Amino acid sequence: MEQVLTILIADDNPSDRILLKAILSQFGHNVISAVDGQDAIDKFDPHTIQLVCLDIKMPHKDGWEAALEIQRIAGDVFVPIVFLSGVTDPIALSNCLRIGGIDFISKPYSPALITAKLNAIVRLLVMQKTLEEQRDAMSLYNEQLLNEQDVAKVVYENITNSNCLKDPALSTIHYGTHTFNGDVILAAYKPNGGMHILLGDFTGHGLSAAIGALPLADIFFDWTKKGFLMRQIIPEINARLKGILPSNMFCSAAFIDIKVNNKSIEVWNGGLPDLLFLPQNAGKPVRFTSKNLPLGVLSADAFECQIEPMSFAPGDRLMAFSDGVYEALDLSGQMFCRSILNPLYLGEIDAEHSVNWLVQQLEQEGVLENPHDDISCLSVRLDTNIGIDSSEHEESRGHDEAPADFSFEYVLNADSLRNTDPLPYVLQILTTVPGLSSFSSQVFMILSELYSNALEHGVLKLSSDKKSSSDGFSLYYEERERRLANLRDGYVKISVKVTSDNNNRSLMLYVEDSGSGFDFQRVNYDISNTELLYNRGLALLDQLCSKLEFTKGGSAVTAHYHWQVGLAS
Amino acid sequence: MVESFFDKKTECLTILVKGRFDYSCHKMFKETFTAVSKVKSYEINLAEVSYLDSSALGMLLLLRDHAGAEKAQIRLVHVNSAVIDILKIANFHRLFDITE
Numbered sequence: 187m188e189q190v191l192t193i194l195i196a197d198d199n200p201s202d203r204i205l206l207k208a209i210l211s212q213f214g215h216n217v218i219s220a221v222d223g224q225d226a227i228d229k230f231d232p233h234t235i236q237l238v239c240l241d242i243k244m245p246h247k248d249g250w251e252a253a254l255e256i257q258r259i260a261g262d263v264f265v266p267i268v269f270l271s272g273v274t275d276p277i278a279l280s281n282c283l284r285i286g287g288i289d290f291i292s293k294p295y296s297p298a299l300i301t302a303k304l305n306a307i308v309r310l311l312v313m314q315k316t317l318e319e320q321r322d323a324m325s326l327y328n329e330q331l332l333n334e335q336d337v338a339k340v341v342y343e344n345i346t347n348s349n350c351l352k353d354p355a356l357s358t359i360h361y362g363t364h365t366f367n368g369d370v371i372l373a374a375y376k377p378n379g380g381m382h383i384l385l386g387d388f389t390g391h392g393l394s395a396a397i398g399a400l401p402l403a404d405i406f407f408d409w410t411k412k413g414f415l416m417r418q419i420i421p422e423i424n425a426r427l428k429g430i431l432p433s434n435m436f437c438s439a440a441f442i443d444i445k446v447n448n449k450s451i452e453v454w455n456g457g458l459p460d461l462l463f464l465p466q467n468a469g470k471p472v473r474f475t476s477k478n479l480p481l482g483v484l485s486a487d488a489f490e491c492q493i494e495p496m497s498f499a500p501g502d503r504l505m506a507f508s509d510g511v512y513e514a515l516d517l518s519g520q521m522f523c524r525s526i527l528n529p530l531y532l533g534e535i536d537a538e539h540s541v542n543w544l545v546q547q548l549e550q551e552g553v554l555e556n557p558h559d560d561i562s563c564l565s566v567r568l569d570t571n572i573g574i575d576s577s578e579h580e581e582s583r584g585h586d587e588a589p590a591d592f593s594f595e596y597v598l599n600a601d602s603l604r605n606t607d608p609l610p611y612v613l614q615i616l617t618t619v620p621g622l623s624s625f626s627s628q629v630f631m632i633l634s635e636l637y638s639n640a641l642e643h644g645v646l647k648l649s650s651d652k653k654s655s656s657d658g659f660s661l662y663y664e665e666r667e668r669r670l671a672n673l674r675d676g677y678v679k680i681s682v683k684v685t686s687d688n689n690n691r692s693l694m695l696y697v698e699d700s701g702s703g704f705d706f707q708r709v710n711y712d713i714s715n716t717e718l719l720y721n722r723g724l725a726l727l728d729q730l731c732s733k734l735e736f737t738k739g740g741s742a743v744t745a746h747y748h749w750q751v752g753l754a755s
Numbered sequence: 756m757v758e759s760f761f762d763k764k765t766e767c768l769t770i771l772v773k774g775r776f777d778y779s780c781h782k783m784f785k786e787t788f789t790a791v792s793k794v795k796s797y798e799i800n801l802a803e804v805s806y807l808d809s810s811a812l813g814m815l816l817l818l819r820d821h822a823g824a825e826k827a828q829i830r831l832v833h834v835n836s837a838v839i840d841i842l843k844i845a846n847f848h849r850l851f852d853i854t855e
Binding site: 387389390432433434435436438456457458459476477478479480483488509513521523559 | 778808809810812813814816817819820825837840841843844845846847849850
């Protein structure tokens, strides 16, 4: 371990000073001499001097005073100090070590002892230098990492926040333990009104957890916008996550579909604590227990989608939270799910203030100061106006004037009725029509209303009377699933015709089913009559369309929709 | 803490996890099942697990994959009620044979 050091020695006794300098120089070290404590301080430079030797008793500041001053100048740089002493008093010597000296050399000098001590000091210096280099490398690396994370965070937030979380119906809380949050809350308006909401919790925390959120958000927003249904989007997300995530990573999630047309929600829960449906006028909440494996665990063919429907009255709320809330520890060390959350489960907390109440509990129990897991919670105030006027505002009108003139027919027989949802595809073709994309939400609403009437009442022969009570509501959907699964015969024909006449454009949607029709003369088009859900749908269509015509005894219906181009926006 | 025992006769690998079953066990847990070959079945003893988090669920999935996914024979035994609660929320009873 040969190393040349630059050594500062300070001794007021000239003969001792010259002797020490001679010994040190002999080993090849550079020696700078000082005649007293103040001189040593003046000559000290932490960047060139690696070792300081100070006599204890000197004029103009003694060795101890000089040592303290030199340490102050050195700051972060480690420069060992060795005291030179003719005294043998143990208290004086231990004082040297107490104020930061690493060793002392007794006079008279013994070259052998000095050599041994210098070697020890060199080893210490080498070790110190290695540590400093490692420390600097680490802090540089850490700084780079944080920089990169900041950039990635911007991208991440742009992708996961391009949604409608600011809707007044939604309240959310979101606390991450790292720069990146492994929890995501996504919300998007559906083209036919209503909203899709997803709360997800990826395995682990930080960047590795957040990375899976990108494809998740991508599919969620894209497919919702295109009009796909919850039961089509969930398997797609599952398949994509299964394909790209390592096998020990997955996403516990809840997916909520708010359907404003028939005042109902559908909930899919895969691995999250129970979602709570809180009725407006208090009472015990209805719990949506996890009935599915989390997203990204099962392969596409093994994946099942267990969805629960529920009807709501305006003002009811639905609440969901990640296990960071459920498993948070209160001040006594109990998990929230066994202590703090009890009043919520018992229906003792006012639905309207449930999120505020939860934040208060998290604060009181000290969870927010020191969270062990990412914490998120969402609550949505259910109502029939969610997502109704939202999409039109963003679209510009009156720019596309190229005339369109085409028609097509799309017939779905039993097998296809069971396995496909034709609406996104039909809508996709229709939105290619210049000008019509501005009205896509209305068109989609007409189309989906006509199609579900044809399928449910025509082909599957379900009676909508069942939907009137909330129990009947879930029974209705169970029955729908059952009949659809057993469907062997039947068809729905969708015919579309788009024509242009100067600035007037028209869309004709014709939907025919294999059912026996219904008594269309008795349809009540009064939209204020909210008693009847089925009629309510038709009343809505009647308002949107310029004309609604029934033929073939009610088993076929034609909706005429008109719009104009070339108008100033 | 992770301990393991391999019974050559029955070709069953028993893995015993103690205390908190979380990311800190990741390396040890993975090593216990990658170190042994020719394992026919697995028994994960969770009697002394006080808490289990989502990365532990991930480790169980990793083991399941390693053991042949759908064909894997993995039993989670002596599972206490707190842990069963977590496994149930994740619907893991559909992937593993779980007993108290």
